[in-house]
Amino acid sequence: MSETTLNARRGGAAFFVMLGIPAFAVLASILLVFEAVRSAEPELPASYAVEGRALDADFAAARRAGEAGLALELDMSRDGQLRLTAQAGDDTALPPTLSVHLTHTTLPMRDRQTVLRRDATGAYIGRILPLETGRWWIQIDGTTESGAPWRLRSRFRTPLEHLSIKS
Numbered sequence: 001m002s003e004t005t006l007n008a009r010r011g012g013a014a015f016f017v018m019l020g021i022p023a024f025a026v027l028a029s030i031l032l033v034f035e036a037v038r039s040a041e042p043e044l045p046a047s048y049a050v051e052g053r054a055l056d057a058d059f060a061a062a063r064r065a066g067e068a069g070l071a072l073e074l075d076m077s078r079d080g081q082l083r084l085t086a087q088a089g090d091d092t093a094l095p096p097t098l099s100v101h102l103t104h105t106t107l108p109m110r111d112r113q114t115v116l117r118r119d120a121t122g123a124y125i126g127r128i129l130p131l132e133t134g135r136w137w138i139q140i141d142g143t144t145e146s147g148a149p150w151r152l153r154s155r156f157r158t159p160l161e162h163l164s165i166k167s
Contacts, residue, residue: 061151064148068090074165079130080129084098095142096118097118102128103139138156
């Protein structure tokens with residue numbers, strides 16, 4: 001083969017690479033547009049306004065916890081005994097009972113809930129079934145003396161002995 005034939009072949013390969021990259025980009029763009037149109041976002045549900053009000057109430061409850069200056073310390077024994085001490089800038093934010101929801105991050109059948117009752121020392125006491133090892137969400141709900149709900153949430157990993165939650 002002559003040298004000009006080899007140079008022409010090399011130049012031809014470079015030509016196809018230079019055409020191939022933009023052609024691939026155009027083809028990929030067309031496929032992405034097609035996929036975006038085919039799998040468009042669904043319309044909002046009819047109950048969107050109801051869900052929005054519930055979300056607003058949830059944010060308001062968290063805001064009330066912050067306004068009350070709530071700080072909670074939770075001690076959990078391996079046998080499921082819970083002891084929670086609460087401090088608040090406003091003592092009217094501490095009700096006689098607190099509702100505790102423990103939500104497993106991936107397995108809903110492991111979720112737990114209980115009510116903690118205030119004892120003579122001012123601590124809240126209750127029991128739950130022992131928690132399996134894993135990641136959990138905790139939500140603690142209470143109401144002020146005026147009946148306004150407040151809520152604190154946190155994440156934790158078991159095994160757990162102590163958890164601090166601040167607003």
